[in-house]
Amino acid sequence: GENVGLHLPTLSVQEGDNSIINCAYSNSASDYFIWYKQESGKGPQFIIDIRSNMDKRQGQRVTVLLNKTVKHLSLQIAATQPGDSAVYFCAETGGTLPGGYNKLIFGAGTRLAVHP
Amino acid sequence: GAVVSQHPSRVICKSGTSVKIECRSLDFQATTMFWYRQFPKQSLMLMATSNEGSKATYEQGVEKDKFLINHASLTLSTLTVTSAHPEDSSFYICSARDVARRYEQYFGPGTRLTVT
Numbered sequence: 001g002e003n004v005g006l007h008l009p010t011l012s013v014q015e016g017d018n019s020i021i022n023c024a025y026s027n028s029a030s031d032y033f034i035w036y037k038q039e040s041g042k043g044p045q046f047i048i049d050i051r052s053n054m055d056k057r058q059g060q061r062v063t064v065l066l067n068k069t070v071k072h073l074s075l076q077i078a079a080t081q082p083g084d085s086a087v088y089f090c091a092e093t094g095g096t097l098p099g100g101y102n103k104l105i106f107g108a109g110t111r112l113a114v115h116p
Numbered sequence: 117g118a119v120v121s122q123h124p125s126r127v128i129c130k131s132g133t134s135v136k137i138e139c140r141s142l143d144f145q146a147t148t149m150f151w152y153r154q155f156p157k158q159s160l161m162l163m164a165t166s167n168e169g170s171k172a173t174y175e176q177g178v179e180k181d182k183f184l185i186n187h188a189s190l191t192l193s194t195l196t197v198t199s200a201h202p203e204d205s206s207f208y209i210c211s212a213r214d215v216a217r218r219y220e221q222y223f224g225p226g227t228r229l230t231v232t
Contacts, residue, residue, distance in 0.1 A: 008157050043209050046220070103162060104150070106161075107159065
């Protein structure tokens with residue numbers, strides 16, 4: 001959900017390891033979920049999305065898992081690289097949320113730090 | 117494709133003055149654009165939804181007379197911060213939805229506003 005005022009948690013990984021970033025979303029009515037990557041001083045960049053009728057979706061080096069039972073979303077990055085260092089946000093939208101697909105609700109974000 | 121630009125990228129203004137930020141979809145038409153604000157180490161907070169040719173819809177707690185939004189064409193939305201104060205200093209990010217794609221929002225690079 002919307003978390004205002006919280007400092008970003010940090011996930012530190014070694015280059016080449018796999019990373020798993022977790023997100024708890026707020027509304028069971030949401031039916032579309034997106035992961036964004038945000039580098040310092042830049043806007044969010046789309047990584048991967050998933051609809052609620054799926055529980056897993058794979059992209060290039062990334063996998064998103066959706067567990068609707070516990071309202072949990074995760075992003076897995078394989079063979080993490082220094083260029084993956086950024087803040088990662090999950091976002092939810094759609095369904096019967098107020099404003100429907102006009103409203104993206106962002107999670108608090110997780111900072112991924114990749115060490116050589 | 118799907119590029120969104122913002123201008124300026126950085127702006128410093130004095131307290132009490134107004135500043136205008138532009139958001140353009142460069143290679144697609146956007147009937148809907150969104151304005152977000154992001155404070156350091158925090159998530160994106162939706163401020164308002166801008167629809168071409170109609171009034172913007174503001175989120176609760178966002179002063180519509182202070183944050184003026186105009187969406188005069190399918191490729192341009194502007195946010196004007198009126199009578200700016202130091203607490204308005206933030207990173208302002210716009211996004212745009214392609215009329216041809218139902219769910220996806222494409223984000224601009226953001227505008228760093230500093231009010232002195």
